[in-house]
Structures are given as C-alpha cells and as structure tokens.
Amino acid sequence: MTSGGIRPGNIKRAVAACALLALAMFGGVAFANPQPGQLNMTRGVTTWSGEPYFLNNVALGVCVVIGILVFGAMFIAMFRFRKSRGAVAEKWSHNTTLEIVWTTIPVIILIALAYLATGGLRTFADTTGSEMTVKVTGYQWKWRYDYVEYKGKAIESVGFMSKLDRESDETRQLNSGLDPKNVKVDGYNTYLINVDKPLVVPVGTKIRFVITAGDVIHSWWVPALGWKMDAIPGIVNATWTNINEPGEYRGQCAELCGQDHGFMPIVVKAVPKADFEKWLAEQQAQAKQPEPAAASTAEKPATAQVDAPVSQGHQG
Known part of the structure; x- marks a missing residue:
C-alpha cells in the first residue's frame, strides 16, 4: 500500500467522472437543438443569428490562446525548471515592466470583447421597422401565442396555447411501456421536443416578440433564432427575428420553472409569406365564427340560480 502517491484506480475514476460530465454537458446541448455530433453553437437561420455565433467563436479563440500560453508556461516551468534538475528559484519579488504588460493586454482584450458584444446587443434590442408583432406568454408548463399585428394591421382573436404533444406526453409517463425512440415526425425523433400547435410565422419578415409570463419566470429559447429571452411576470421583454429559411425550428424553456420544466x-x-397569410386568414375566419349555443337554462327554476353559492376563490 502506497501513501502520498496517485493510485491508478484514482486516475481511472477521475477520467470516468470527466467523461460523464462532458457527456452530460454535450448531451444537454444536443437535446436542446438536436444535431448529430454538435459541439458548438448553431449558426442559426436568421439575419441576426450570425452575431452571437461570431462572438462565441471570437471569445472561444481568445480563451484557447490564453489557455495555451498560460498552461504552456506552467508546464515548461514544472518540467524544465524543476528542483531535481538543479533549478534554483529566483530571488526577485516583482518586475514592474512585466506587471504592466500582463495587466494591459487583458484590459485591451476585455475592451475589444465588450465593444463587439455591445454592438451585438444594440442590434438585438432594436425592434424598429418590425412588420409583425407576436406576444409570447409562459405558463406552467406551456406557452401562449397571441398574434398582435401584421403589416400595420391589428390582428384580433388569433391566439392559442401550445403544449407538449400527446404522443410525447403519453410516452413520458411512468410505466407507460412506450419507447421514446419511436416518437417520430417524418422519421425525425421528436420525443419531448414537439408540440400540439406550433407558432407559425412568415420568412423574410422582421418579427417583434413581446415576451412575458403569467406565473413564474420562464425563458423562451429557440437555438436556430440565435437568442433566448426571459419571460418574467409583470415585465414585458422585447426582441426580434427575421427568419431566412422555411422550416421547423425547435427549442425549450431555458429557465427552471417547476416540476414539468423539461416538458414545455x-x-x-x-413558412413562405403567401402560405402564412393564407393560414392567418383561415385563423381569423375561424375566430369570427359564432360559438356553439350553450345549453338552455330557460326551463330551470328561477330559484336554482339564487340558491347556488357563489365562490370568489381561485381553484387549483
């Protein structure tokens, strides 16, 4: 039995732990935006999504260069100037020139990164010139979408709740006996990342999103759009997107909001503008149709309404 040394078993366990941690991290990325072998951010499909992709790569490049320099110097010092080779520690306490250099360089790097990030955030927050407005409201545990206006015209009564699709919901239940791998749409596995009603928007249109919540804090995140935005009760956050390519783009709530956070x-x-306008017209026509007549209460005794207690409490 050895003491003070590193045992082979400990090294194996450490490597296994690191591998599990990496799998968990990368697995989370893939789950949020499923792409085989994806390790980096997605490039996105909007006019703005290239900004965060570029900034992420710049910051990553800076970190890699700094890491190589720092760890390279550390390993050179450890192995080339080790005590067993007769190296003797220097006696000086500080070097003013060196301290100025290693203080100035990081400050310049941070200023450059801050300048780039500020420019990206400024364009991200600029919703002027939007051709369409959609209100997004987060609830436990679903989303509501309300179409507010399109091309300067108000949209009335077009809105709906969007929640986890029925097949995924049934499969996720304990002891359901259903295989998540079999939950597919057009051959693509959509387990826990599909909904009953998607948000339909036109391509080539600057869309303003106003985002809030009705209960707790949520976060509306679609990686292909290049951003995510917190949905906070009592606060309305605004941002925009302009999607260049038709398709279905999936995301998730990115703020821990309760026990079913992972299921919203x-x-x-x-879709092309012509298809969207046709869909919108159909939704508006449906909204104008009269509701089915409620069951008549004319034959009920008049005292039935008087005797019934009235509750002002909130159920649920």
Missing part, C-alpha cells in the same frame, strides 16, 4: 418545448414553423 417550443416549435416555430416558418
């Missing part, structure tokens, strides 16, 4: 996906269906 997002699906944005981007």
